[in-house]
Amino acid sequence: MKNITIADVARHAEVSKSTVSQYLNKRYEYMSETTRKKIEKTIKELNYRPNVVARSLKQKSTFTVGVIVANILHTFSTQIIRAIENNFHQKGFHIIVCNADDEPEKERNYIEMLMAKQVDGFIIFPTGGNVDLYKEMINQNIPLVFMDRTIDEMDIPTVMLDNMDASRLAVQSLVDKGYKRISIITTSIIRNISPRVERIQGYKKALEDFQMPVVPDYIKSPDVKNLNLAIGELFQLNAPPDAIIAGNDRVLIGVLNYIKEHDLKIPDDIAVIGIDEVSFAGFFTPTISTISQPTVEMANQAVKLLLNQINQEVDLGETGVYRLKATLNSRESY
Known part of the structure; x- marks a missing residue:
């Protein structure tokens, strides 16, 4: 069977290839609702699947982010991951989640694996045992945000609870x-x-x-x-x-x-x-x-900080630690 291309979609939808490309990248502001629905219908009819590898090469981005949690057994970790995934999904990114089990060596292996896969950036709940590797990532200008834990003397944007x-x-x-x-x-x-x-x-x-x-x-x-x-x-x-x-x-x-x-x-x-x-x-x-x-707010802040690095839109103030306030849920146990 012939591979369906973006040119095939454009021809069947009677629009330009650039318009289809804008649709695939969720840039809808320059097209009418009619055009958007026409492209959507054509993609379904032709069973078109974008070539992720070609897209990555062209845009120099894998549209993938690595999320390494210190210990996925914590309810907080799963809540944060869910909010991070939802936020990135809306922006056309995928996430790869890795669990370090609070083991620095396992964390190091996952970081190196994700770097080899050329993910666009990292959100890490650091174990604290790989400071040399964190510094190497900074030196290589790899977008990086810490979550939940901070590392002294490292000016990495960090989102955590007060x-x-x-x-x-x-x-x-x-x-x-x-x-x-x-x-x-x-x-x-x-x-x-x-x-x-x-x-x-x-x-x-x-x-x-x-x-x-x-x-x-x-x-x-x-x-x-x-x-x-x-x-x-x-x-x-x-x-x-x-x-x-x-x-x-x-x-x-x-x-x-x-x-x-x-x-x-x-x-x-x-x-x-x-x-x-x-x-x-x-x-x-x-x-x-x-x-x-405030897990959703924390996740959203981390995603914002990372995307600003990926898109090279970092403000001077976007370093250091962002601390969010907790909320008391008073019940019957006291």
Whole structure:
């Protein structure tokens, strides 16, 4: 069978090839609705498929972006990916999603693979273990945006939550309910993962602002595999906490599992609030209070920053860190 070309589409639709090209690139502003529908109908009738390789060579773009998440198991990660994909789809781009599992070597392999595929740019939730590679990407003028995590001394546009404010929201909501022994649990901070470190810093600062003591025993940051043990240590203290701030969704699940296994009652035995909204928070019994991140706004900001680099439309101000505010979802768990 003969391959259908853009010239065939133009001839059958009785328009110029440039008009068909504008349609394929979603530049509809210079054509009438009648012309647009005529081209759309012709493409369907002829079963035309654009030659992606030829298009890439001609426009020097693959119209593909690499998205590397540190850990896809986090609800936040999947919400961000969904919003990023939707935004790029509307702009005629595809995304390739890779999961680094918080392993720097795996992240490096994915970056190098995507560079070999000549993606137009990257949105990376950095593990923090490949600073040399990030610098190499900058030196090669590869469009790059960081999401959720920042790397010190690297002037890469970064979109993330105002983590200290998120912790303050959590502490304040508990203090307002009368809780005095407040604990915070995050996952490991061994590689100085910025959201986890900042949430602990925000927790400490909020307690100090409320003239409450910062008790080191109430601060836990274990590996996920040791999470249950760390929670148990809190309840074995002479003065165990009366409230727990779960620093992310995986910690929240671990806390709730521990509470269930030990027949504890929320909020009678322990109050709980999680940083990161989770799908079950609203129908868990009792419903779980959370601090939610503005995932759609964060994704949109990251896409904007990356496209500006790809299109070489970067403003001088589009560097550094963009921090967005969290929202408190007050429910029944405190």
